[in-house]
Amino acid sequence: MADGNTRFDFSPDVEAAVAPIWERVKSRVTPLEWQIHAPLIAQINRIKREKNAVILAHNYMTPEIFHGVGDYVGDSLGLAREAARSDATIIVQAGVHFMAETSKVLCPDKTILIPDLRAGCSLASSITGADVRLIKQRYPGLPVVTYVNTTAEVKAETDICCTSANAVQVVEWAAREWGVDRVILIPDEFLARNVAAQTDVKIIAWQGRCEVHERFNAQDVADMRAAYPGAEILAHPECPEEVLAAADFAGSTAAMTDYVVARRPKQVVLLTECSMASNIAADTPEVEFLGPCNLCPHMKRITLQNILDALVKEQFKVTVDPVLADRARLAVQRMVDLPPPAVPARYDMIKARHHVDVELI
Numbered sequence: 001m002a003d004g005n006t007r008f009d010f011s012p013d014v015e016a017a018v019a020p021i022w023e024r025v026k027s028r029v030t031p032l033e034w035q036i037h038a039p040l041i042a043q044i045n046r047i048k049r050e051k052n053a054v055i056l057a058h059n060y061m062t063p064e065i066f067h068g069v070g071d072y073v074g075d076s077l078g079l080a081r082e083a084a085r086s087d088a089t090i091i092v093q094a095g096v097h098f099m100a101e102t103s104k105v106l107c108p109d110k111t112i113l114i115p116d117l118r119a120g121c122s123l124a125s126s127i128t129g130a131d132v133r134l135i136k137q138r139y140p141g142l143p144v145v146t147y148v149n150t151t152a153e154v155k156a157e158t159d160i161c162c163t164s165a166n167a168v169q170v171v172e173w174a175a176r177e178w179g180v181d182r183v184i185l186i187p188d189e190f191l192a193r194n195v196a197a198q199t200d201v202k203i204i205a206w207q208g209r210c211e212v213h214e215r216f217n218a219q220d221v222a223d224m225r226a227a228y229p230g231a232e233i234l235a236h237p238e239c240p241e242e243v244l245a246a247a248d249f250a251g252s253t254a255a256m257t258d259y260v261v262a263r264r265p266k267q268v269v270l271l272t273e274c275s276m277a278s279n280i281a282a283d284t285p286e287v288e289f290l291g292p293c294n295l296c297p298h299m300k301r302i303t304l305q306n307i308l309d310a311l312v313k314e315q316f317k318v319t320v321d322p323v324l325a326d327r328a329r330l331a332v333q334r335m336v337d338l339p340p341p342a343v344p345a346r347y348d349m350i351k352a353r354h355h356v357d358v359e360l361i
């Protein structure tokens with residue numbers, strides 16, 4: 001059996017086995033890099049079959065992972081849905097730790113592996129379960145909606161989870177179910193502000209930030225508009241509200257992908273993580289992707305080599321205390337059970353109302 005230090009050859013057999021993948025990634029991966037990636041991809045895909053394993057790959061994975069070994073690719077919501085319905089024995093989460101924990105919460109009997117335990121998230125580390133308990137004491141009777149970018153410990157204190165794809169839908173559902181006009185939406189302040197601009201429900205927010213998206217600002221949008229007047233500008237809802245108000249479209253990573261694939265703009269700017277453009281480019285060769293973009297250091301900890309090691313050594317197993325997992329599952333399952341959101345974002349409302357205030361805890 002191969003281990004993490006084994007070197008594999010770029011043999012004619014390997015080259016032939018991965019030729020269809022090369023066709024998809026060759027605009028973004030150099031032939032020299034491919035000689036290193038291709039043998040790893042061939043090995044990973046063989047071991048997956050042997051072990052009845054699947055790889056859930058987030059949209060921010062590098063293209064050789066996303067197109068080479070991902071069995072299911074998508075945004076946080078899509079990957080959670082796939083985990084819930086998977087019949088694999090092993091799930092390798094090619095993403096960050098909170099995503100792997102979400103899979104473990106939904107599939108307690110499966111082996112969930114993360115290739116690098118250090119793949120964290122600035123939003124997940126911005127809040128603890130104890131913080132949420134204090135928030136609930138301060139706002140008794142109000143529902144707590146928690147972004148999936150949180151630990152299982154935080155989800156366990158939560159009424160329902162949301163992702164950037166369904167946050168407005170979930171907040172409005174919670175307000176209706178609890179019969180209230182205020183909802184706690186934690187921990188991403190910018191997501192909370194962007195949701196507040198799209199609903200009449202009042203939002204109580206926490207001051208967590210995504211270290212990747214908080215760095216974009218309205219000047220970036222103005223600069224791109226000046227340099228490329230025809231380019232369409234898309235932004236993730238974790239960006240500051242001024243960015244979304246100045247952009248042409250706001251949505252989750254999957255919603256941005258759908259937008260580019262469906263509309264094929266000549267030039268596009270994706271104000272999000274850099275690998276998004278590389279991954280969409282495989283299906284949209286006629287679209288020119290322009291900067292700026294930012295790298296997520298946590299997502300970038302996942303590599304083909306550590307995915308191979310994860311499969312071979314069955315490491316690193318993600319565990320969640322069963323009592324905590326039962327409580328967290330209620331919140332995640334409630335979200336998964338809602339119908340998929342019909343509209344990615346009420347974008348005109350963000351533009352018209354982006355100044356709507358939220359109460360910061």
Ligand code: 13P
Nearest residue numbers: 075076077163164252253
């Ligand atoms: P999505 O749910 O849009 O995939 O976003 C996850 C994430 O971590 C974005 O920074």
Ligand code: SF4
Nearest residue numbers: 121122210211212296
């Ligand atoms: Fe977390 Fe931001 Fe990285 Fe997404 S991009 S995993 S929100 S730090």
